[in-house]
Structures are given as structure tokens and as C-alpha cells.
Amino acid sequence: MKRKVSLFIPCFVDQLLPQVAVDTVKVLRRLGYGVDYPEDQTCCGQPAFNTGYWDEARPCAEHFVRVFKHADVVVCPSGSCATMVRTFYADLLASSSLRADALALASRTFEFSEFLVRVEAVTQVGATFPHTVTYHASCHGLRELKLRDEPLQLLRQVNGLTLIEMVRSEECCGFGGTFAAKFPDISGAMGNSKAENVAATGAEFVTAIDPSCLLHLEGILGKRQAPTRTIHLASILAHESRTNEAQKDESLPQEGP
Amino acid sequence: MSTAAQRFLQDAAVKSADLMHREVIRRGMDSYDAAHLKGRARIKDWEAARQKCQEIKREAINHLDRYLLQFEEKVIARGGHVYWAANSEEACSYVKNLAARFGVRTVVKSKSMVTEEIHLSPALEQAGIKVWETDLGEFIVQLRNEPPYHIVTPAMHLNRGQIAQLFREKLDPAIASDDPRDLMAVARRKLREAFFAAEMGISGANFLVADAGVIAISTNEGNGRLCTSLPRIHVVVTGIEKVIPRLEDLAVLWPVLATSGTGQGITTYGTLIGGPRRAGEVDGAEEFHVVLVDNGRSQLLADAEQREVLHCIRCGACLNICPVFRHVGGHTYGTTYPGPIGSVLTPHLNGIKEFKHLSYASSLCGACTSVCPVKINLHHHLLQNRRNATEAGATKSSERMMFRAWRSAMLHPRIYALGGWSMRKALRILYGLGLAGSILDPMRVWNRYRSPVPLPSESFRAIWRKDRKQDRRKNLGAN
Numbered sequence: 001m002k003r004k005v006s007l008f009i010p011c012f013v014d015q016l017l018p019q020v021a022v023d024t025v026k027v028l029r030r031l032g033y034g035v036d037y038p039e040d041q042t043c044c045g046q047p048a049f050n051t052g053y054w055d056e057a058r059p060c061a062e063h064f065v066r067v068f069k070h071a072d073v074v075v076c077p078s079g080s081c082a083t084m085v086r087t088f089y090a091d092l093l094a095s096s097s098l099r100a101d102a103l104a105l106a107s108r109t110f111e112f113s114e115f116l117v118r119v120e121a122v123t124q125v126g127a128t129f130p131h132t133v134t135y136h137a138s139c140h141g142l143r144e145l146k147l148r149d150e151p152l153q154l155l156r157q158v159n160g161l162t163l164i165e166m167v168r169s170e171e172c173c174g175f176g177g178t179f180a181a182k183f184p185d186i187s188g189a190m191g192n193s194k195a196e197n198v199a200a201t202g203a204e205f206v207t208a209i210d211p212s213c214l215l216h217l218e219g220i221l222g223k224r225q226a227p228t229r230t231i232h233l234a235s236i237l238a239h240e241s242r243t244n245e246a247q248k249d250e251s252l253p254q255e256g257p
Numbered sequence: 258m259s260t261a262a263q264r265f266l267q268d269a270a271v272k273s274a275d276l277m278h279r280e281v282i283r284r285g286m287d288s289y290d291a292a293h294l295k296g297r298a299r300i301k302d303w304e305a306a307r308q309k310c311q312e313i314k315r316e317a318i319n320h321l322d323r324y325l326l327q328f329e330e331k332v333i334a335r336g337g338h339v340y341w342a343a344n345s346e347e348a349c350s351y352v353k354n355l356a357a358r359f360g361v362r363t364v365v366k367s368k369s370m371v372t373e374e375i376h377l378s379p380a381l382e383q384a385g386i387k388v389w390e391t392d393l394g395e396f397i398v399q400l401r402n403e404p405p406y407h408i409v410t411p412a413m414h415l416n417r418g419q420i421a422q423l424f425r426e427k428l429d430p431a432i433a434s435d436d437p438r439d440l441m442a443v444a445r446r447k448l449r450e451a452f453f454a455a456e457m458g459i460s461g462a463n464f465l466v467a468d469a470g471v472i473a474i475s476t477n478e479g480n481g482r483l484c485t486s487l488p489r490i491h492v493v494v495t496g497i498e499k500v501i502p503r504l505e506d507l508a509v510l511w512p513v514l515a516t517s518g519t520g521q522g523i524t525t526y527g528t529l530i531g532g533p534r535r536a537g538e539v540d541g542a543e544e545f546h547v548v549l550v551d552n553g554r555s556q557l558l559a560d561a562e563q564r565e566v567l568h569c570i571r572c573g574a575c576l577n578i579c580p581v582f583r584h585v586g587g588h589t590y591g592t593t594y595p596g597p598i599g600s601v602l603t604p605h606l607n608g609i610k611e612f613k614h615l616s617y618a619s620s621l622c623g624a625c626t627s628v629c630p631v632k633i634n635l636h637h638h639l640l641q642n643r644r645n646a647t648e649a650g651a652t653k654s655s656e657r658m659m660f661r662a663w664r665s666a667m668l669h670p671r672i673y674a675l676g677g678w679s680m681r682k683a684l685r686i687l688y689g690l691g692l693a694g695s696i697l698d699p700m701r702v703w704n705r706y707r708s709p710v711p712l713p714s715e716s717f718r719a720i721w722r723k724d725r726k727q728d729r730r731k732n733l734g735a736n
Contacts, residue, residue: 219707
């Protein structure tokens with residue numbers, strides 16, 4: 001067996017989009033990794049941190065560091081939550097007693113596509129997904145983790161998948177965490193602009209490495225009754241050929257962001 | 258909530274739903290994007306150029322005292338005057354008194370955001386002085402009694418039909434054409450009268466060059482040179498952060514500013530002025546005054562964490578790429594400096610209590626930071642402003658309580674899991690009753706623009722636990 005991977009599943013993925021986590025596990029196991037999910041994990045602290053409540057975010061970040069301290073490598077199917085650990089823990093925990101552990105942990109924490117392509121040099125994961133797909137470049141993955149081509153490299157290796165480029169694929173979808181709650185009109189307008197760009201591609205699916213963008217976009221597309229659905233990169237990579245798919249346990253949702 | 262915040266929310270709601278407005282802005286920004294990309298491609302190594310600009314500005318800001326004094330000394334040696342204004346009032350009074358001393362009745366202005374910041378034109382007009390904005394875009398928004406929409410392109414929110422209509426109402430009812438060349442000719446004729454009448458010209462400065470003791474101005478319309486050379490008195494009003502160490506620094510700063518501002522390799526006019534007209538010179542003002550405006554900048558300088566915000570060269574690139582700016586437009590911000598740099602800077606200049614909302618009005622996408630030619634980490638400064646607002650006790654107590662409760666849950670995995678489960682369960686019941694979006698729906702703000710979130714019966718941790726308990730991994734794809 002290859003190295004053991006500790007899964008960091010963002011709180012909202014755990015609660016609202018468990019399929020993304022299930023699919024992440026599937027892909028990693030198919031590639032031969034041992035997968036561990038430390039059950040004491042909760043939230044990395046980003047919602048409080050981004051809203052300015054650093055004193056409230058800090059103990060959550062410290063909890064996170066304690067939970068993952070002994071992990072060999074941490075993989076997260078969200079560019080934004082991985083960024084929180086990688087980039088912002090250094091600021092948030094600057095004067096914490098766990099600072100050194102946090103910095104060490106940050107250097108072993110990776111977003112899912114980043115782990116596969118950059119760390120492990122894997123682009124072929126044996127997936128089949130005979131659909132048209134367009135890619136939205138989620139902001140934190142793109143600009144904080146500099147993941148521009150990694151997700152696309154994985155998508156290009158998927159059997160049967162047709163990638164359609166979207167205009168302004170690098171413009172924010174408008175989610176932004178508490179931004180969506182504090183400025184619903186701006187967030188909604190930005191989401192609708194993104195939805196228009198998605199629609200112009202005519203693709204069946206829009207994918208991304210950040211489930212938060214997809215949660216927001218799924219809602220916007222749903223409200224518009226648009227035909228395009230959202231799907232997380234891990235869920236595309238989890239799809240195998242049709243025969244295998246038929247054997248899947250019914251209790252697990254087939255798709256979804 | 259501050260009145261500025263309330264106004265912002267209202268205007269943002271109106272503007273973000275205004276599809277006509279969005280289309281005008283989209284068109285303007287699309288042509289900027291194309292020009293900007295082309296401009297960047299002309300520079301052999303754009304990242305190296307940004308790096309160099311950052312280093313120049315960092316050196317200047319870290320030794321602001323030395324470079325400003327060096328600049329002042331050179332200007333005075335050539336017979337110019339330098340006035341240090343601590344705030345808007347001091348700056349405006351100095352210019353007003355100067356105008357009174359020389360009996361000035363007409364002022365022509367070249368484009369300057371600092372004069373907008375200190376509200377110089379209203380101050381002069383109150384003293385009975387006629388003020389003409391001579392940059393075409395500024396002239397247009399002045400006729401409309403509006404502040405500039407954008408720091409580089411003040412009238413980008415208007416199309417030529419609207420401008421033709423405005424000129425008919427304000428300048429000449431006989432204007433028949435909305436051809437930009439004809440409209441420009443009307444403005445030019447009108448402004449030519451102002452240039453010949455004015456006793457005082459007011460300009461800003463893009464840079465103050467310390468070793469040469471000159472101001473550097475980048476313009477495209479030629480109005481800047483007329484303002485600074487025709488009238489008897491030339492007043493430069495500028496921020497103290499505009500100083501750069503050496504004349505040779507312009508070799509990279511000028512093209513980078515032009516590229517970021519408009520996509521040009523360099524602006525049509527680059528002007529250097531170091532003092533009044535000297536014996537034997539054929540043009541230039543007889544009186545040369547530089548007003549160095551602080552207005553909160555020293556305080557920002559004292560803040561080691563956010564000092565680099567003073568690196569800004571006001572190119573407007575962060576506004577152009579900002580998806581929030583593109584959707585709400587420049588006027589919605591209600592500040593002199595709109596867009597990302599304005600959202601970072603305004604709480605420092607005008608107070609965190611009144612303007613903290615701007616630091617939250619961002620999805621933190623970081624597009625601004627990625628284009629800033631002097632590499633200001635803009636979206637990280639927004640985060641710092643948010644933290645400062647919380648520490649200053651400027652946020653709502655209900656919000657603080659909510660995050661405290663959230664923290665308690667997150668420190669106890671079982672409470673967190675139970676909380677998540679109950680929330681999903683409650684929402685499923687509520688939505689089953691058809692109450693999505695109703696007053697009882699805690700997600701109603703979300704549901705205003707979106708269909709409801711998925712509410713799976715099991716969380717991932719439940720699936721994982723079951724999977725482990727049954728020691729059966731097929732659900733999770735193990736062999």
C-alpha cells in the first residue's frame with residue numbers, strides 16, 4: 001500500500017455534501033492510498049477568521065492542529081479550506097503555542113488535485129465520465145495555491161469527457177462565505193453572471209475544486225432552472241465505466257456537487 | 258449600522274440588478290482587459306517589473322521623511338513653495354488664501370484624486386471662484402454634479418448618447434451629433450476659454466521625484482500641460498506617499514502605471530515640472546506651489562502591518578478586475594477611492610466605524626492582489642481591516658455571540674455533529690411544509706437568489722463510522 005492520507009473534510013462538506021468526501025475516498029483508495037478520517041475534526045476556523053473574529057477562530061484552528069498533528073499528509077477536497085491551513089494559519093496562530101506545529105502541518109496539507117498532480121505526479125486515475133464539462137477556477141485554489149492547470153490535467157485524462165472552456169472562468173462566482181450572507185444582492189448578481197457564462201458553454205456539468213463555489217452555483221442554477229448541474233472534481237474522477245457504476249451501492253447519491 | 262453602510266447596501270441592491278449599467282461597465286472593462294493584456298505582453302518580464310516597482314515604492318515609503326525633505330529642498334531652491342498640510346482643511350485653506358492673495362477668479366484643474374479627497378473644488382467655489390475640470394471625463398461628471406465614477410476613467414458609466422444629451426442641456430442646445438469627435442470639439446472650445454481666463458492651474462502629481470526635485474504627471478489629453486503652463490500660478494496638490502527616490506525610477510514606474518491604467522505603453526504626455534518659470538524660459542507659471550497632503554497617511558505609515566497600502570500608484574487595475582466593482586459600479590462605494598484599494602484605504606482615512614462595511618464587501622477572491630502593479634496584498638488587508646473592526650468593538654454584538662456559540666460547538670465534535678444533524682432535520686421538516694424562504698426559514702437570505710441547499714440524511718462522518726463499524730468498505734470503494 002502507498003502512503004497513508006489523512007482526510008480533511010470541510011464542515012459544510014461533511015454536513016451538506018457528503019458525496020464529495022465519499023468520492024474523494026474512492027479515488028484515493030482506487031489509487032492505492034490508505035485513507036484515514038480523523039473523526040474529531042470539525043471546522044478549520046475560516047468562517048470566523050474571514051469575518052474578523054480571529055479570537056474565536058484561533059481555538060478552532062488550534063483544535064484542528066491537534067487533531068492532524070501526527071498526520072503524514074493531509075488532503076482536502078477544497079482549495080479554500082486547504083488555503084486556510086496553508087496560508088492563513090501562519091497569521092492566525094502567529095503567537096500561539098502551536099505555531100510551529102501549525103506551520104509544519106501547513107507544509108503537509110494539500111488540496112486534492114494539488115496532491116495528485118503536484119505531489120504524487122498522478123494525472124490518470126482511471127475515470128470515465130462521458131459528458132460535456134466546463135471548469136470554474138475557484139479563487140483560493142487559483143490565487144493562493146496557484147492551481148491553474150492541475151485540475152485541468154486531471155480532467156483531460158478522464159475517458160469520454162469533453163472539456164468546454166468558459167469565458168471569464170477565473171472570475172469569482174460570488175460565494176465568499178459570510179459575504180453571501182452580508183451582501184446577498186451582490187453575491188446573487190455575481191452568481192448569476194457566472195451562471196450566464198456557464199450556460200453559454202452549453203455544457204452538461206460545471207466542475208471546480210471548491211465545493212463551496214459549487215454549493216452556491218448549484219443553488220443559483222437551480223433557481224434559474226438551468227439545465228447545467230454542478231459536480232465536484234472528485235466526483236468526476238470517482239466515476240468509472242458504466243458496468244462498475246451499476247454495481248454501486250444505492251444508498252450513496254449518484255452525483256451532486 | 259452606519260449611514261454609509263446602509264446607503265451602500267441600498268445602492269448595491271439597485272446597481273447589481275441594473276442590467277443596463279452592467280452592460281455598459283462590461284463593455285468598458287472588456288476593452289480595458291484586451292488593452293491591458295496586450296500592454297503587459299509588451300513588457301518582457303511583467304513579474305520582474307512589478308517586483309521592481311514594489312521595491313521602489315517600499316524604499317520610498319520606508320524613508321518617506323528623507324525623500325520628502327530632499328524633494329522640498331530642491332523645489333525651494335528653484336523658487337517654488339512647499340506647504341505641508343496635515344488635513345483637508347489646512348490644504349484647502351492654503352489654496353484658498355493663495356487664490357485670494359493673487360485675486361484669482363477662475364481656476365482650471367487637471368485630473369487629481371487628492372483634490373477630490375479633500376473636497377477642494379467646493380471649498381474654492383464657496384469662496385466665489387469658478388473651477389473648471391479640464392480632463393474630459395472629469396468635465397463631464399462635473400457638469401452632472403457627480404463625483405468621478407472611477408479613479409482613472411471618471412465617466413466610464415456614461416455612453417455617448419447620454420453625454421450628447423448632457424452637453425445639449427448644459428453647453429449648447431444646438432448639438433445634433435453624438436459622434437465622440439464632435440462632442441470632444443464642443444468640450445475643447447468651451448475649455449479653451451477657461452484656459453485663457455484662468456489665473457490659477459491646479460494639478461495633482463503621479464510621482465514626486467526626490468533626487469531631481471520635480472513632479473511627474475502622466476496624462477493623455479494635453480489638458481495637464483495647459484493647466485500647468487498657461488495660468489500665472491500653478492498649484493500641485495498631492496499625497497505625501499507619491500514620492501519616489503530617483504528620476505531613473507520613472508523608467509519602470511511610468512510604463513507600468515500606463516500599462517495598468519489603460520494598457521498604453523506610456524501615456525501620451527509625460528510632464529516633469531520642478532519650479533516656476535525662470536529667466537529666459539518661454540512658458541511656465543510665475544508661482545509654483547506644492548501642497549503635500551497627509552490627511553491620515555502618517556497614521557497608516559505607523560502601521561507596520563498595513564503600511565504597504567501607501568505604495569498605491571492609483572492605476573485603477575484593482576477596480577477593473579474586481580467582480581464586486583463590476584457589479585455595483587463606482588458610485589455605490591460612496592467614497593473618493595472606490596473598488597478594492599478604496600475598501601482597504603477608506604477605513605484608515607475616514608474611520609473604521611463608518612466605513613468598515615467596505616472591507617466586508619468582498620468575496621476575498623484576490624483578483625485585485627493578482628494585478629496590483631506594486632504588489633499590495635489587497636485582499637489580505639481587507640481581512641486585517643475586518644479583524645481591526647472586531648477588535649475595536651465596531652461589530653454587532655449578536656454577531657459576536659453567534660461566533661462564540663459557533664466556537665464552542667467546533668471545539669466539541671459531538672456537539673458539532675449533533676448541531677449539524679438537527680439543523681438538517683429541522684430544515685427538511687420546514688421545507689417539507691413548503692416554508693422555504695419564509696420568515697421561519699433561517700436560510701431565507703440564501704434562498705432569495707438560490708434554490709435550497711441539499712439536506713442529506715447522513716453526514717460524511719456518519720457514513721464513515723457506519724462503514725467502519727460494519728467493517729465493510731464497499732461503499733467507499735475499497736477492494
